[in-house]
Amino acid sequence: MMLRSMTPLLALAAMAGAHADPAFDQCLSRLQTQAAAQGVNAESFNRFTADLQPDMSVLELLDKQPEFSTPLWDYLAALVDDERVADGQAMLAQYRDVLDQVERDYGVDAATVVAVWGVESNYGRIFGKRPLLVSLSTLSCNGRRQDFFRGEFIATLKLLQAGDIQAEGLTGSWAGAFGHTQFMPSTYARIAVDGDGDGRRDLVASIPDALASTANYLKRAGWRSGESWGYEVRLPAGFNAAAAGRKARKPISAWAAQGVTGIDGSALSGNGNAAILVPTGVQGPAFLVTRNYDAIYSYNAAESYALAIALLSDRLRGKPGIISAWPTDDPGLSRAQRRQLQTLLLERGYDIGEVDGMVGSNTRRAIQQEQQRLGITPADGRAGLSILQALQSAPASTSTPSIQPESNP
Template identity: 75%
Template sequence: MFRAAVLACLCASPALQASAQAPASTASAADPAFARCLSTLRQDAAGKGVGAASFDRFTAGLVPDRSVLALLDAQPEFTTPIWDYLAGLVDDERVADGRARLAEHAELLARIEARYGVDPATVVAVWGVESDYGRIFGKRPLLVSLATLSCEGRRQPFFRGEFITTLRLLQAGDIQAEGLTGSWAGAFGHTQFMPSTYERIAVDFDGDGRRDLVGNIPDALASTANYLKQSGWRSGQPWGFEVRVPQGFDASLAGRTSRRPLSEWAARGVRRFDGSPLVANGVAADTRSALLLPAGPRGPAFVVFRNYDAIYSYNAAESYALAIAFLAERLRGGNVPQAAWPTDDPGLSRALRRELQTLLLARGHDIGEVDGMIGTNTRRAIQAEQQRLGLQPADGRAGVRILEALRR
């Protein structure tokens, strides 16, 4: 599932949002190619359970938002250094908020665990990473984004399926068209399901007759647990743990799909981070496992099991899966990673990013709101200050080095 919305630019311009409400005739006249595409989609949707009246009602006035096309190849899970990505997602604020949610929804989460076998910390970690516990759903009109991606750019067949599925969900009454927003790629709700995942996995946990993952926390969290269960989650087993690898370890053996019995990693000199044996605490020697070196042999190392794969399936990016696993571990009172990332310029938490933005504003840079989100204007301002201060590389990256320089 696409999850770039949490860290990428989420907001459609007011003009684009207004244009989504324009009369159909206006939209067709302004963009005949898009109108022809919608006509084709109307025919496809008719064969997949969407009535003509429903299609016309939900697509009236749609005009494309071509800004989403540039984001197809810009997902932060793949373009951001892992220490930056994790610093913003697994910070003290998100941990404190997550612990508060664990306490607030303890009874609900216990019932979800009893039904689906997924522990509360993991469910809440997904919630925290996906939408900051319901604070950030994404601001792009969902149908506009999906219609655009259905008609232009690569992966059109995939997005056409998601667009038509959204129309089916609207027609069934699970979700409401008014104010329906999400990520540029179509993920939406508390835990950012893609429409096809919503249709396949969502559950009506509170029994009100609707599967509502936008306005209903019980449905959203239970559906997340159901997703993980359907992806192979094994109750009572860990996602993995941090380890140490011996000097000279063959890094080519690492990788999520390079599965070996835990005993084989032990025979190669891999130990838990505290120095204790790998095969301990109820984990059997023949347990299939993989070794991860997400920043290479000089960075933190982890042995991971089947539950890590279930998390990974939510959004197929190693940095994303580690963010969920790390946040869940911290919500349980753990501390990962303990080893340092191989950089002399670590990433910044959201609190430190806001401090950096405040310092940039004080120096006259027009970066907009102080929100802890490092967008284009903030990066340009950082680059200008790096050049002024003689810091290399002047790449616009928000790290400890530029923050400390501006503090001085």
Template identity: 65%
Template sequence: MRPLALQVLLLALASPAALADDMAACLARLEPQARAAGVPAEVFRANTRDLAWDPSVLEALDHQPEFRTPIWDYLAGLVDEQRVADGQARLAEHAALLAQIERTHGVDPATVVAVWGVESDYGRTFGSKPLLGSLATLSCAGRRQPFFRGELFALLRLIQAGDLRADGLVGSWAGAFGHTQFMPSTYARIAVDGDGDGRRDLVGSIPDALASTAHYLRKAGWRTGQPWGYEVVLPADSDAPVSGRTQRRPLPHWRARGLRRADGGTLPADDRNTALLLPAGRDGPAFLVFRNYDAIYSYNAAESYALAIALLADRLRGDGGLRAAWPTDDPGLSRAERRELQTLLLARGHAIGTVDGMIGRLSREAIAAEQRRLGWAVDGRAGQRILAALREDAPSPPPAD
């Protein structure tokens, strides 16, 4: 058993009293480090008193969806028609604010709103984990404890400064929070006051959150007026080209290889360095990416994440979506389709909990049971094939009285 998995198991088996003692002992050891990092003892004690272990965040540390989910599943849920429609509504609602942000920071509205949409579904889902408890757990167990200690101390300094209030502060399992999910150290370094009230509140202020997102991208190297990249078409008879975000070549190299834009447009005539991405291999969509893609990538270092932001931004500008299909005979599901699938599973008697569009353990177990019933290979994956099968075989509604 891996060391982290063993730690999670031991925490799950320990008694609540033992867990409380272990957390208190760890925090006592961290207090001198916190003081050295600029957190007064009284602030540290007041905000870490009675914190409890959360073994689930240690489990999540090894199961990040950006790295484990097929890209067609990942993008199907993040760049769906609902998120596009909601994002276009936000563009209209906050047009004046976004125009001001573009004048100040040089980042276009569609990109800023795309980050907002992917990170928190436009402020609907900040995460459910108590931030202090998550960061305390990750500071005391698991991999990367020094990193998470730095984030815990940064969060406490933000609370001390008055930017944040500790009560009810929630976020992701890893400690990202607010409308656009900043980590505490990024918040401290990058956040700006977008509404002029003297605070940098990325939880309660949409202007602060969106301005801070644009400021982050500019600091990460965003180049005003330039695209993130293009979907491209590879010549059918060419050898497999060198690909990968770090495998940069001047644009003339790709033009000479016969690459062309999938939307029929022309590639720029300059010689800037660019990279070719083949996230699902040569048989799937291909992308030629520029410096602005790297700025997006820096927000959360995963290719699938950066593509979700970039492609959602394109959709918000009115683009029709990808021209090439993903190399699968079982494409992913939108959130509406995931909710439909869960409804069909409930109708067949599977106790999966609430219909929420989140395919968790209970939904996967129910899908696996249906796959066994159908005589299919069992993997518990939610895709178009199982959705179509359950639509076709849906139980009849009870007769009306």
């Protein structure tokens, strides 16, 4: 092809009449040089980056990850609900043979692997809608952490060139995680395995590959076969919150000596070291966690995320959910309850789009207007139990809403 003999910048300019953003073109040219040094040939680079245009909206999401910005009781209410538990138990049954083999190969139990799958993509239903190469190229050329995202962009190109994944329809999260269990491209390159024996590592189209790769990740992160991630505990009166924290490990016997018990008052079980977590303070639920919790945490370094997977895995095993109450008088909503809330808002004339249980800006702005109308404070647009109950009991306004919510992200 003629593009092979051109300089990178000229080749880019030749594709589709050149990009509309000269600075982006220049950045892609530099990226091609870096990619070539890592084995991405010119033909592959030009083919996979043809017609790329930056999507600057991803920059707004760099500091808005829900794991760090959403109240924990809201985050867990939607991720560890009865619907996700029932779906996960169905997946445990459907893929029992695959999961048994995964546990034999990697020592990670089926419930934990399926819990990761459920939290990351709702069992393959939600991969993320953003074109992967668009997001990663934009983040490689703009904003903070450009070096990190350049590495992920080049790792994606290498996976495409090797044929592990296909470029057509390749979408993921705004930050570049993709597939059934949302691997970042560099993690995919290092850890993904061929679980179905077809000679490819395809975490997009192959569920066995995704499940085996997830178990391989946890094993390499230090998962100890046959051990629990931990469990909910009861703290003694006057427990010092400064003694808690994932890295503040002590022998389980030392915690028992301080008066920590099982949530039912029973003696602590297990050997070795563990830590105490009080994610919402000593007045909220507390957990004793082991090294296996750390392995889960490494998948996405956020306490709320790790707890979601840990607690979902327990529910998939048939264990009860959290016993202690969260320190709030306005608990979060399950996805079924969120859909009920959206239905009530639609009945009141709000243009919030589809009833999908996803609380985007449309839903939040509509909630805020109803909170103001009903005198609920703060009028913060939060989808909690109080606004749901208020709308269930209050008559709808006869007037058309005076503001039109913005579109969902």
